[in-house]
Amino acid sequence: MANIRNNKPSISGAVKNVQKAFQTKTGFVAITVRAWKRSSRFKIGFVISSLIIMVGVLAPLLAPYPRDGLGYVPEDALQKIRLSPSRDHIFGTDTRGRDIFSRVVFGVRSALIQIFLVVSSSLLIGLFMGVIAAYYKGFIETLINYLIELFMSIPAIVIALALRLILGSGLLTVVLALIITWWSWYGRVTYIYSRSIVEMDYVLLAKLSGVSGLKIIYRHVIRNASPPVLVQAVTDLGSVLLEASAINFLGLGLPPDSPEWGVIMQEGIQYLSISPWISVFPGIFILVTALGFSLIGDSLREEVDPKLRRRWRLWF
């Protein structure tokens, strides 16, 4: 009896469905929770990334030779030059007798710092510029879109080269070069989402009731536009790492002897045929870290864009 009644289309049922649809939260946290429940790829990515972050935090404890990890040359360096992987040095030693494993473990830290600095700063700039462009239309909109297009079209690596010649090597060079180009992508995404939000009736209503522009931007536009942009940012974490390590690999960023994967690989590349382990192990870490972040990002994107999640069947 109950079954039959439930199957009947009833007004209260429709109302419930509508309510349910509205209750589907679209905040970033809610999206993350749903991705966790739904996707095993998210879990794998989450586990990988947490492991990497833990390695970064616990680097001084995990590294058997913490001083090597920081770039100091050990005293008995001459006896330890380019040892192949063994029990004492699981990843072998480099050209100056340092333990590669320690350096790679400390490299997690520089990787995370670079990623965090680049993504968070670009995110802030991009969100700001995108929202301003969408809200204050007219000349500002054209100008900001022009700037976005401009910085989108300059690859980070050539800016890094110019900055390297001006500022010398260092963290600032890599991070600045990446931020200069990277914010434009978030600017673009924010702009696209905010423009449709600005056209919504509730924004008009808020304007009519005399709410100030900044308040509307904060309360209505940014809050609604930020989840997809944040998802984009998570997807990008891996690509930032890939590009940063490429810049460092070419010697355009961090100075030699830094515990950074690209730098370590560069130091090993001349000795590739004699001692391949110097260059091979940091690369594996880059790959695994980028993969972890990208798995998380992909499943989050599926949550934001339901089209990607849709199951379908072929008609033939």
Added chain:
Amino acid sequence: MPVSLNYIVKRLFWSILVLVGVIIFSYLVIILSPGDPAVKWAGNPRGVNATFAIEAARRELGLDKPLYMQVFDFVAKVLTGDLGISIAYKQPVFTILYSNLAATLELLLCSYIIVLPIGIVLGVYSALHRDELIDDVLQSFGTIMANTPAFWLAAIVFLLLVSAGSPVYGRIDTRLALETGFQSITGFYLLDSILQGNIVIFIDVLVKLIPPALIIGVYPLGLSIRLSRTLMAESLTEDFVRAAVAWGVKRGRIIWKYAFRASIPPLVQVFGLAFAYSLIDAMVVEYAVFGREGLGRLLVDALNYSDFKLAIGLLIVVTAFYLVINTVADVIQALIDPRVRL
């Protein structure tokens, strides 16, 4: 074809405007960054001729004029292809850039011609076998490929090839080129050797070209496997596919002529972006690992000689390349997808 000329002209004008913006930006980088611009422009000269070189650079940049005149002069200079003499090569900057662009472009084109069809076919195959093991395998493969650092893979492949005794270092065997009287005309060695009917050189160039081309192709391969699956998943569920099935159209025709056709425009756009992105991969890999000439060598030399002119020249040329590729991609997209033409 009734393509609105208006759209194309607008797109071109916008791209040129962006290019001018990039040139202005690079000039501001020279002027506003810490340190004397003339010293930077002269490449931090030392020794007897230092003051002379700095004075020359000061005149070249026109630093005694008002700022807007400096910027205007600089833009005019760059657009007419005059960026002074490179410090590292003692030749005009743009001459070096153009002669090296061909090498990188050859690598890049070769890479995409090999990789894209493979990636697209795999992606479509994956979409047709959704929810099967092969789909998961292909998609995971694509994700891993898209996240592999190209220079790391290049190092490993190079190591393997060298230990197998394969001659992969450099772009061409110079001695062989001299013996067979090979001359470069276009800068694209593959094309040149075919034009001259020089089979020995053709094989040599191809053998040296394929490994780096495949490595640069790893990113577009992963991207195309994943993207073409997503796009096919969308278009295969459309009503026109259902209608085609009802009409009794053959399966292969439905897939390639109907469903795939609908996903070409987004593919073109994404690959336009990816192609420009791969230029960076090519620059990283070609010289640092494979010792080929090309833009990557210029990058390293500009750093080693602190050749600021070359660095700025690279910035402008690489950006112009990006703009050209994306404009072309947009125009192609407008040609095949009427919705874009606004």
